Amino acid sequence: MGNQCCAGRDTAYKRKAQESEYGGKLNNMLSFVGDDVVRFDRAYDNGDIAEFVRLCDSTCEIEKLEERMHPWAADPETIGALAATQLAIFASRDQEPHLKDEIREAGGIEVLVKLLGSKELDRKHSAVVALSFLSSDNKQNCIAMFNAGAMPYLIQGMKSDIEGMRAACAQTARNIYVLDDKYRRAFLKGGGIAQLVKFLDV
Template sequence: MGNNCCAGRDLLYKNKLQEFGIEGSKTIRKLLSFTSNDILRFDKAYDENDVQEFVNLCSSTCEIEKLEDRMHPWAADPKTIGALSATQLAILASKENEPHYKDAIREANGIAVFINLLKSHELDRVHAAVVALSFLSVDNVKNCICMFESGALPYLISGMKSNIDGMKAACAQTCRNIFVLDKKYKKEFLKLGGITQLVNLLEL
């Protein structure tokens, strides 16, 4: 499942993730403005790379401090532990040399959680979910099948209507990784108006 249409954007994001990883613990701790149960849980999960706990924390509304520098070229910076947890899962999913994280996130019900975040009215949650799903869909058939069966396509196609180019491209990339797998998926993509949105992307 290639991703040439978004290779430049992915490279930019991966470079940023690498920078984030080097000073990760320091940056994370700067975000945590006060002690709360969710912050302590996140801190522990961060130290242990606890995928299940990150998934559990995606619903948290505990606020965090604003970042000094943007974490991502287009996605809104996380404002809560919930969005930060989704972002951390996206970081784990982006690790090319550790593909087991993609399976672990699916097995922890992460895909269903991300699809639920796509329904949010909070941009940081929506954007974090889109980025995570984008990485999870790369070279992982089981994840793509899970996304289709969990009803991701309507929300991803809706995301292709965004006024943010990176958001459009990430949603299109994820849709493509899903619909190439099965004629049924292609028909559903067409039925939901996905082709129209793909054509509109030619203007990017």
């Protein structure tokens, strides 16, 4: 079924990710030449998913774009958040579904779930967007998300004041809990049903 409720909100994001000048925009965001900047540039040029996963922990600051990259998510302020955003872009490519598996195999699911607990909005939002795409039509990714402890964070995200954040978290949680009774019980026990009802009433 996929992320139907979030598809419209992320159309602009996917389009922006596919723009030919996107690489130039990324380069303009880099505030200074540091080790992580060099690593990011190299990973970008090579499409190195494993390196982007490793860079998600980076706190190296970057400059902001003049235009927003995503309809609701905070723009990346560090290489770490930018790396998570790049993983979201890979996961959004409908014609290359194998990239979702490559991200999981590189340990990306665990890293992104960890970012869900970040106090920095750009890191948290980038992770939510990436996991939303990664959970769409990919059972193994959903299982990995549950095993990594994503469900409590997703339920918490459903309480957000940002509609897009609530929708993305709800849809990702749904993609997980439809797979197994154990996942549904965890969703129910964590208060997910109550949040879902509130979300539907908005």
